[in-house]
Amino acid sequence: MSSPAMDDRDGVIWYNGKLLPWREAKFHVLTHSLHYGNGVFEGLRIYNGKAFKLTEHSQRLHKSANMLAYELPYSVAELDAATKLVIAENKLDSGYVRPIAWRGAEVIGVSAKGTKIHVAIAAFPWGAYYEQQAIKLVTSRWKRPSPESSPAGSKAAGLYIICTLAKDEALVAGAQDALMHDYKGRLSEATGANLFLLINGELHTPTTETILNGITRQTVMELARKGGIKVVEREIWPDELAKATEIFLTGTAVEVQPVGSIDGKEYPVGPVTKKLQAEYAALVRG
Numbered sequence: 001m002s003s004p005a006m007d008d009r010d011g012v013i014w015y016n017g018k019l020l021p022w023r024e025a026k027f028h029v030l031t032h033s034l035h036y037g038n039g040v041f042e043g044l045r046i047y048n049g050k051a052f053k054l055t056e057h058s059q060r061l062h063k064s065a066n067m068l069a070y071e072l073p074y075s076v077a078e079l080d081a082a083t084k085l086v087i088a089e090n091k092l093d094s095g096y097v098r099p100i101a102w103r104g105a106e107v108i109g110v111s112a113k114g115t116k117i118h119v120a121i122a123a124f125p126w127g128a129y130y131e132q133q134a135i136k137l138v139t140s141r142w143k144r145p146s147p148e149s150s151p152a153g154s155k156a157a158g159l160y161i162i163c164t165l166a167k168d169e170a171l172v173a174g175a176q177d178a179l180m181h182d183y184k185g186r187l188s189e190a191t192g193a194n195l196f197l198l199i200n201g202e203l204h205t206p207t208t209e210t211i212l213n214g215i216t217r218q219t220v221m222e223l224a225r226k227g228g229i230k231v232v233e234r235e236i237w238p239d240e241l242a243k244a245t246e247i248f249l250t251g252t253a254v255e256v257q258p259v260g261s262i263d264g265k266e267y268p269v270g271p272v273t274k275k276l277q278a279e280y281a282a283l284v285r286g
């Protein structure tokens with residue numbers, strides 16, 4: 001049985017400071033962000049009734065809005081409290097939280113001057129992101145834009161148009177996700193997760209120039225360094241995939257996810273990936 005549509009569920013959604021019945025959390029079709037892509041959002045996972053790295057996510061929502069030239073009307077502490085409330089009210093022991101902020105329907109046109117900023121937070125059950133123990137990736141024709149062409153560090157809705165195109169093309173090709181290159185042709189990230197390669201016993205990951213600097217990415221780099229693994233952030237070119245002995249993705253939704261193949265070349269689920277996967281699983285539940 002398929003799960004119910006996202007707009008047709010029981011429960012409550014925090015909406016501009018109030019808890020609304022799930023089906024009433026709506027906005028008008030002339031909402032600015034729907035037309036111009038300037039909503040910003042977050043994704044958090046709930047473990048044992050608590051959102052992991054809650055404050056870091058609330059801070060990033062603020063940063064994303066600031067990069068799109070607006071201020072959220074709620075402080076980080078208010079967003080943290082609202083998230084806790086919504087998890088408790090929906091009685092979630094595990095699941096996912098989706099905070100989103102957007103510009104309202106006060107004006108139409110490219111300029112957003114005069115729009116009000118709205119914020120909503122929804123929380124719902126959500127299991128594993130992929131069904132496979134190790135996933136297949138295919139390289140996408142879509143490239144992550146240069147930071148001069150997009151606010152790369154912002155988790156802005158508009159930036160996901162290429163991710164959705166890349167992901168759906170990868171699914172049609174029989175893979176589980178797409179590996180994206182950036183505007184220079186360097187490796188960047190998957191459509192909703194960051195990329196790590198094990199090369200000569202060291203973990204290599206692309207710099208943050210064109211990617212979202214994942215909170216999971218930062219957590220896993222810390223775990224690796226604590227465990228004595230050298231972590232190198234640098235530009236990485238596609239031909240270096242041939243040298244990698246293990247590859248994995250990191251993200252709130254995907255957690256630490258082994259990659260089993262890229263464009264048909266296979267990679268084993270090796271000991272470093274398994275160790276970091278286990279350590280991350282223990283940390284989030286700790």
Ligand SMILES: Cc1ncc(COP(=O)(O)O)c(C=O)c1O
Binds near residue numbers: 163190191215250
């Ligand atoms: C494009 C993209 N890259 C990376 C990530 C991983 O970020 P995080 O670990 O903060 O969830 C995400 C998920 O939010 C994403 O959408």
